[in-house]
Amino acid sequence: MGDKLPIKMLHDRVLARMPREEGERKSTGGILIPATAQVAKRLFWGEVVGIGNHVRAIKVGDRVLFSPDDQHEVEVSGEDYLILRERDIHAVAASRIEESTGLYL
Secondary structure (H helix, E strand, O other): OOOOOOOOOOOEEEEOOOOOOOOOOOOOOOOEEEEOOOOOOOEEEEEEEEEEOOOOOOOOEEEEEOOOHHOEEEOOEEEEEEEHHHHHEEEEEEOOOOOOOOOOO
């Protein structure tokens, strides 16, 4: 199977992989936050591993910012992935993105 997943995303769907939770983390102020702490309204970054044919602004390999409330989890070949709609993604981090506002005019 190699690097290709055995599925094809449809329409405006994006398949993303979230980085593994590292357990405890530190805030920018140096405060240790335990893995069991819940942070309300926190957005997450994930790596795009598949896109549907109507996705316009996202490519495979991009990092995307999304809300955990907008996700659906799925297991493929023993790994957990998230299925999102392109419109539910708040930001894209990729080396190809230049200085632009990201607005559609």
